[in-house]
Amino acid sequence: MSDLDLPALAERERAKARDEWKAPMKEIDAALVACTFGRFHIKLLSTAFVGFMAGILASSTTAYLLPSAECDLKMDLLQKGLLNAMPYVGMLISSVVAGFLTDAFGRKIFLGVGFIGLFIFQLIGGSSQTFEVLATAKFFEGLLYATAFSACVSLTAEFSYSSIRDRMLLCQSSFIAVSHVIIAAMSWGILTNDWKYSFFGGKFVLNTWNFYLYLMSLWALVAFIMYVFWLPESPKYLVTQKKYDQAREILISIYKENTGKPADTYPFYNIWKDKNKHSIDEAPERKAEMSIRHQIVEGLYNVKPMFQKPLVVYLAMTCCTNFIIMAMYNVLRLWFPQVSAIVENNPLTDGQDLCAVIDKYTSSLKPVILVNTTLADEICVPTKSGHETYINSIILGCVCIIPYVITAILVNRVGKKPLLIGASMISVASSLSLRWASNKIALVSFFSISVAIAQSMLSLNQAMTVEMFPTTTRTLAISMIMVIGRIGTLSGNIVFPIMLEISCAFPFYSISGCMVLVLVVALFLPSKKL
Template identity: 60%
Template sequence: MSEANLSALADDDRDYVDAKEETPIKQINDALRACEFGRFNIQLLLTTLTGFIAGVAVSNTTSYLLPSAECDLNMSLLQKGFLNAAPYSGMLFSSIVAGFLTDTFGRKIFIHTGYGGIFIFTVIGGSSQNYEVLVTAKFFEGMLFAASFSACVTYTAEFCHNGIRDRVLMVQSSFIGVAQVVIALLSWGILKQEWTYSLFNGYFVLNTWNFYILIMSLWSLSGFLLYLFLPESPKYLVMQKRYSEARKILIRIYKTNTGNPAEMYPFKDIWKNQSKVGNKTNAIPEKKSALSHQIVEGLHNIKPMFHKPLVMYLAMICTMNFITMALYNVVRLWFPQVSTVVEHYTSTRNEDLCVMLDAYAKDEKLKVYNVTTEECIPNKSGDETYTNSLIIGCVCLLSMIVSSILVNKVGKKVLIISAGVICCCSTLGIRFANSKTIVVVLFALDTSVSQAIMALNQAIIVETFPTTTRTLGVSMIMMVGRIGTLVGNVTFPILLNMSCEIPFYTMFGFMICVLILAFFLPTKKKN
């Protein structure tokens, strides 16, 4: 479950408190319930699916193009690591700030700016002729992704009343797994081709991987266009005291979902006695007041996080998320490259993965230091790599379904400990894997189980932290996790150059730390 999903779930607590009095937030929940679930919600979910695929493509596409583009861009192992990490370094610059500004200026402006910007920089990356342009484009894609993705998920949640919100968010969470499968299928269909287009006497050349990135940019363009047909979040408008606009949107949703005229809507006159608050005369002072109030209140809400026991829980979960997210994204983003190495490795002996990776690392060193005079011929991913990527995507989707079923029965803490044991065993097992099947099984286990641990970490933050510090707590563990991704993808090729055993033993050792910390996590108290 993503950061924005959990932030949206926090609204349930506010709705519960507001139920004691008929505040606008409580009223909008009842008004959305009267709108029912219908065509508008389906349109919203389909649009969100497009946005999710565009967002996941920001980080996933780099892992697929590495084997195809390594010769064209003359990339070393370390440069491949930097390319994988570039989107996450961009996310660090915008995630928390964008989350704060989204609450102040609205969801749609960040969604449009984000997806529109992703499209522009993806086109720049797809047109790139050198490594520097591509890695810079990926950095800005990541920065815009962090600004739009959280707004996108929160936006969806705010169109749902608390009776269907959890189910809609679960469906929305599954879009990540769907996006991984879709991207793997598209990568398979495009990167297997041999496309070359030359302009200006060979000065500007588009290869298969260039066309691949350009085609993938259509997802962000589609997301940008589809969100144009949707209105601003009514809950945000109510929070900004723009009641007249919110009422019109609720009536529109009711008419779209039910097919009934506006006169039949039970809440057609909602907030009419408060409409003057949102007129043009008062709009500017209200926004200024809201902005200054949010800054002061936000700073005030930070204080409890640095007192016991919250500061101890935050430190533990940040450490766990740093390690887990680093492992998850190293294994996930490097799998297409590792699978390609295994596919092209020729030997009559039954050798383990580390023998293959050490041989590949040695060849890469020879290319960098120009010891070999052979022409660089890329080892492109074969059918096996894309088939295995599809398997991993499906296993990740399955793990989220299984964990969501088990979490209420066994509890988050027990589930994290169990998942930690599986993750430790599979990480250590990768080093000794001596067949393609075992490699795929262990990579799938590592990816799916570590993804479940990250979701459970975020769920514990939501459960443990009070509403006033919950969103900030989730933002902090996600920011630390992204730093882990950045560090992991940069250090993995460095350690791999030393010896294959080192990165896998290192990841195993750090996952042992996660397992130990899991025993000290708080347990939910029964009422």
């Protein structure tokens, strides 16, 4: 055979391999339907909740510990901004690479590595005595959580049959809102204490915020234990690797756990047994073939369709919408405590709106900084967040749960695309209304609605991505839209304060205009699975 025939032969072999697993992939959904919804899926969602909680802590703890740690770590405003950004920098670096490798090597290995690594670096961050150590730990926290996040979403989707998948993903996404409530409550309970312990003659000091990070790191440890020891590998991934016997055993165990019936009553008890025999006959050849290099090459080949029409067009559209939605969501969420504190110290009076107070604050900010810097060498007194900041954060988190409940009820009846379009309209109105908020109730209400709707839009965008892309490229697609979204988060948090200095109204008008763009793009997304 000539060298010219080799590419054609390789293409035929790949086409044959695709045909071999296409049929089993269709059978998996029927096999999962026979397993029904039960104890296994509750365990799956419980594990996902702990995992989401651990990951959200990587970026959310910084906002709460900054007031307490600013003097201990001698941080200025620029360093505070960098500390807020470090987890997202780590996420940007690892997201796409981890997504590709997760599709090539499986979900569980990256879930285990991601969460145990997150636990270790949260301990390092809790032990930090300098800004540089804490910033480095936060960078690796973001990097490791992004490693686990895409696998977490894919694992939940691939253990859910089609009729419950949307609701499972929406329920999982609602854990973000629940986590913010729990984090605010835990921060309120821990950071309002005054703990300080000194070791080695004062060279190693643990303050309240150090213990705060220690306690929060336990979520990552529990997530590692639950994902590694409670849950099996995705049967859909195993089928793509021709590990039919393992996939069958996992489906049988899910059936037994959910129904409580013996394995021989499972309608798919003998599924793929003929394929298992064929796989065993080829075992020596397959073992040599399935090297790490081969898996990477196969992974690269499998993602090729994602960069061809029509998938590449839909990828570009979902990336665009995710960029805008995540920018809006994280800007409003991360700046809400600061805005709440400004209003708390400068109450809204009759005839004043939010922008009047913020413009007054920004215009007086430079003189305040100059005065404070002259006193910084004499004494540093940290300004702890008041109770109102935590209460408002808890209220915002509680409101964020409501759209998930409504969406979960309507998603199968209405569809994801109409819900995304409707949410975009509400988002435009609520973000624009922030500019004219004239009292604390209106302020908290509009912020809460804007953040809650943005969270629902993110989950709908993820659910549509899961539906549009096949198993071999699904995790990579999720990773790509998330990395673009995190770029939006970084860009938004850099641009937002610059806009505020120009005019308070400018950023709110800009956010509303961007959400109009999301509305337009959503109109052209496909309504059903391709």
